[in-house]
Amino acid sequence: MSDIAKATGVSQSTVSRILSDATLAVPVAASTRERVRAAAAEVGFRPNPMARALRGAPTMLLGVVVRDITDPFFGEAIEAVSLAAHEHGYNIVLGSAHARGSEAVELTAVLEARHCDAILVLGDFGDQAQLLGDLESVRVPVIALWQAEATSPIPTVNVDNLAGIDSAMQHLEDLGHRRIGFIAGRPFGDIRQRQEAYARRIRTLVSDVPRGYIQSVPNTPDGGGTAMLALLDLEERPTAVVASTDVLAIGALRAALTNGVLVPHDISLVGFDDIPMAACTVPALTTVRMPIAEIAAAAVRYAVGLEQRTGDRSGAPVSVFAPKLVVRESTGEPPS
Amino acid sequence: MSDIAKATGVSQSTVSRILSDATLAVPVAASTRERVRAAAAEVGFRPNPMARALRGAPTMLLGVVVRDITDPFFGEAIEAVSLAAHEHGYNIVLGSAHARGSEAVELTAVLEARHCDAILVLGDFGDQAQLLGDLESVRVPVIALWQAEATSPIPTVNVDNLAGIDSAMQHLEDLGHRRIGFIAGRPFGDIRQRQEAYARRIRTLVSDVPRGYIQSVPNTPDGGGTAMLALLDLEERPTAVVASTDVLAIGALRAALTNGVLVPHDISLVGFDDIPMAACTVPALTTVRMPIAEIAAAAVRYAVGLEQRTGDRSGAPVSVFAPKLVVRESTGEPPS
DNA sequence: CTGAAAGCGCTAACAC
């Protein structure tokens, strides 16, 4: 920058004024501006964001912490956030927390230190009190997506899990199902909410959740398979199963099929998330789709907005978006 | 930092020496160190990486450009890179290129400007000459993963596509298949290599690639489905199909199954990548698995190593890792 | 309208 100042015979501060578009505040002669611009272009000048940040300017970076980047759902989510961020001129610093406590903590330190303008937390970290605690003491705005701990003081934008499960249950009930099982993942956050929604709903059908109708397993295809097998073994076998995520549902589907149980002929299956693969299974999965793009956009808008009214972290407002049931081939009437 | 200098009555430079662990070069009294450390801890001191970077220190950031983050394969890849980077104390700045030219270019600008210590490019950007060109003029080391353009001057670490396809073909031939079709994605990079490997191999079986045996489609499940349908419609229908990616294979599988073609009874199917879902289809997919973790580790090691011997970009060395065939349920003997 | 100068937080010679 000083180079170009010398080359054009202007002072470095003038160059700064021109190149940083502070022009509006302090007028600069058009002629000078032209010359400087030209010189800058010639040298291929690129402002150094480090230096800018050092002076207190925003870094235009959004930190993103994701619980498990290999989860196909979060792949889509990151894409959506990245897109939304990009629209505001922001870039993404990604940290995958690998669901291990120590790293997550370290991670927030990194993100904070990197002076992200805001931090976005994707997914439930309910089992990592550390992280959540740390996040509270971070100086930049933190906003959570797909994080459903009611206790959290962090502003959150999420999908309406209750509505999602309700629509799935309604669909199943309309089809004639009464004995409906549930496959749960981790017992906190989104999945816990979905489980509660299920439990509440099923109690309107039967006096209480039948023994074994809720299977808690790790949120993996294998977990889903294990759960399905257990459900299938029940004395009063359910005629339909709601899985709290598509990943679980896909595992459950495979388990049923490989054990000679036809879907949806013998048992109906509904997932949650609508990951791309959900449409590719045979039969294709009936599932609950969330408005990922909208959620991401809202979160980014919020993160960016928060930067202006600094420190305003009191409200911990929560935006909730409505999901939509996508009926495909994995649901049908109960076996007679 | 000056605060803690004042508080402990030492000079700020001493504090810096202690806190930046330059201790080794210039000895510091143990007592002073203790005091400073304590004070630093009390204030909750966190070094400002911006300032550090401004002084020329490495930013400990690795830029990652990925062609399509929603591709489940790249999800795993990013995780692996992230893990490997973490081991060297590096973090990841993620940029998804959305496979759109303009953005990709802009992206590299951002990454360069962000002063990443190196840039990792995941996947083929063969259709984006812009990006590749830009990358060449970037000052930091660039290293490519899963990028197979022979013309590229960028150091590359990749999987041995030829060996992968060969093992798939060998497996099929051992089973007795002679009429083997191929589903190709984009006509460049990894996929082109795989296609060439297929073409070479099939010519050892028949005089030339039979008409229509290579189906070129977009790298999506739908694309795979379309390709499979075309293959099935062929006069001399293949008894086996090799798909250049699992995503294609999964789509192809669904297309076959929903059209009453049994896999592997009527037609065998092999994928490539071994994405997590590959084990969850019914039948589970026989596929070619790459050593993702090793590839990521090699790339990161390289990226980090390159930083020391600056400017050494001449060789454009290429590391190639051997993939491994994973036999599951989608392959069997040809129908009699 | 433009220049001079003071830092942002930190590191690295170079003294003492």
Add this chain to the structure above:
DNA sequence: GTGTTAGCGCTTTCAG
């Protein structure tokens, strides 16, 4: 061993 001093590249008062 520790303090002094000079910047890294940029923004920003404050004077011309």
